[in-house]
Amino acid sequence: MTRVLICGASVAGNALAFWLRRYGCEVTVVERAPAVRNGGYAIDIRGVALEVAQRMSIADEARRRGTDTLGTTFVDGAGRRVATLPLGFGVLDPADIEIMKGDLSRLLHEAVPDGVEWIFGDTVAALRPHGRGAEAELERGGTRDFDYVVGADGIFSRVRALAFGPSERYVHHLGSNAAIFTAPNELGITRWQLIHSGAGRVASVKTDRGDREVKVTLLYGGPLPPRDRQERLRSVEAAFDGAGWVVPRLLEVMREAPDLYVAPNAQVRMPGWTRGRVALVGDAGYAPSSLTGQGTGMALAGAYLLALQIAGGTGELSGYDARMREFVEVNQRAALRPAKGFAPRTERAARMQALSIRMLPFMPFRGLIIEAMMKEARRAAGALTLPPAAPS
Ligand SMILES: Cc1cc2nc3c(=O)[nH]c(=O)nc-3n(C[C@H](O)[C@H](O)[C@H](O)COP(=O)(O)OP(=O)(O)OC[C@H]3O[C@@H](n4cnc5c(N)ncnc54)[C@H](O)[C@@H]3O)c2cc1C
Numbered sequence: 001m002t003r004v005l006i007c008g009a010s011v012a013g014n015a016l017a018f019w020l021r022r023y024g025c026e027v028t029v030v031e032r033a034p035a036v037r038n039g040g041y042a043i044d045i046r047g048v049a050l051e052v053a054q055r056m057s058i059a060d061e062a063r064r065r066g067t068d069t070l071g072t073t074f075v076d077g078a079g080r081r082v083a084t085l086p087l088g089f090g091v092l093d094p095a096d097i098e099i100m101k102g103d104l105s106r107l108l109h110e111a112v113p114d115g116v117e118w119i120f121g122d123t124v125a126a127l128r129p130h131g132r133g134a135e136a137e138l139e140r141g142g143t144r145d146f147d148y149v150v151g152a153d154g155i156f157s158r159v160r161a162l163a164f165g166p167s168e169r170y171v172h173h174l175g176s177n178a179a180i181f182t183a184p185n186e187l188g189i190t191r192w193q194l195i196h197s198g199a200g201r202v203a204s205v206k207t208d209r210g211d212r213e214v215k216v217t218l219l220y221g222g223p224l225p226p227r228d229r230q231e232r233l234r235s236v237e238a239a240f241d242g243a244g245w246v247v248p249r250l251l252e253v254m255r256e257a258p259d260l261y262v263a264p265n266a267q268v269r270m271p272g273w274t275r276g277r278v279a280l281v282g283d284a285g286y287a288p289s290s291l292t293g294q295g296t297g298m299a300l301a302g303a304y305l306l307a308l309q310i311a312g313g314t315g316e317l318s319g320y321d322a323r324m325r326e327f328v329e330v331n332q333r334a335a336l337r338p339a340k341g342f343a344p345r346t347e348r349a350a351r352m353q354a355l356s357i358r359m360l361p362f363m364p365f366r367g368l369i370i371e372a373m374m375k376e377a378r379r380a381a382g383a384l385t386l387p388p389a390a391p392s
Helices: 011-022 048-055 059-065 101-111 158-163 229-239 247-256 295-311 318-340 347-362 366-381
Strands: 003-007 026-031 042-045 071-075 081-086 097-100 117-120 124-130 133-138 143-146 148-151 171-184 192-198 201-207 213-221 261-268 278-280
Touching: 003 011, 003 133, 003 143, 011 026, 011 101, 011 295, 042 048, 042 101, 042 295, 048 059, 048 295, 059 097, 059 101, 097 101, 124 148, 124 158, 133 148, 148 158, 158 278, 171 247, 192 347, 201 247, 213 229, 213 247, 229 247, 295 318, 318 366
Parallel strands: 003 026, 003 148, 026 117, 071 192, 148 278
Antiparallel strands: 042 097, 071 081, 124 133, 133 143, 171 213, 171 261, 192 201, 201 213
């Protein structure tokens, strides 16, 4: 039986474990966190990723567990309503699924067929690739031999560092970060999202299936977030210093939030994602940036293609590189524009932005304007033709 080690149990790792197990591989997953990680904001399943979710038979359940936002209101620094749009911000099409990142990871994990070995609270300490696979040494002990080792361990992938070289070579920060956490719904909103934009920063609060809690995203310009938690908190506080609306209260809640996740808005750019029998999938190999929500779709599609390649049994993985290349490039290009214009540059620009959003419903060609805004994102999400799954 083909033995595969997957490092990381989030979207890419769980999806890969699903397919490999279905194809009869012997799968071990090692995840640094003590359990599948909760937390994160809404991500979108659209285009090719929707097709993968359907082939995994999880699309209906993902829709059921999806966010149920009815609309988005933009507010000014005093909390006054500036403009309102129907649907959650980021939903391109009613057929898309918008789901909280933590809910999707859990759903994928539950869908993985029995028989996978899960090792939580550990990681790969050393990798010794050889002609027929690689020997992996785990940090908490034990050296094991695998036919394939896959890094599904996110932007700062350990497997990538061990097999391909240091992060600095591949991670390109795009100049902004997002602090994401859960807070009590003190604003009393129901199935709604509120957004407040200021110069170089955006705060968003969104309910999620029930009105007790909200998901908060604080988006701000700046360098890569510091590794130390206290410094990280201080860097977010500094970025939102003097902000209006309810931001000071949100910063207070952030300090104690157990699920705080500070995501760098960064791309991972690599010439290829396989080296012998070691491969990368998801953000570890081709993160497009957290502003697009597309990282999840790429991870689902990548896991599907990599599993097919491994199950093909030739020991040759370069077909995965070839199939993914254009999809990755199109998506990474599409992510660059939102990365530049993630927030208005000045307070005046913030007011102009609010005005144009307010005017949108009255513009004669509003359908065309919205369609043009969404065209590139939609094209990127669909820029891959999936081969059929292998018989299981
Ligand atoms: C907690 C969390 C919240 C997120 N929230 C959002 C969001 O709101 N919006 C958005 O667009 N994207 C978010 N992302 C990123 C999003 O999940 C990815 O862009 C996309 O889904 C691809 O997923 P991935 O599985 O490749 O990487 P990730 O989701 O980053 O998962 C990597 C996994 O590997 C584990 N890991 C990391 N290092 C090691 C190691 N050395 N050894 C073992 N395991 C390791 C991590 O704990 C994690 O479980 C979030 C990621 C996480 C982990």
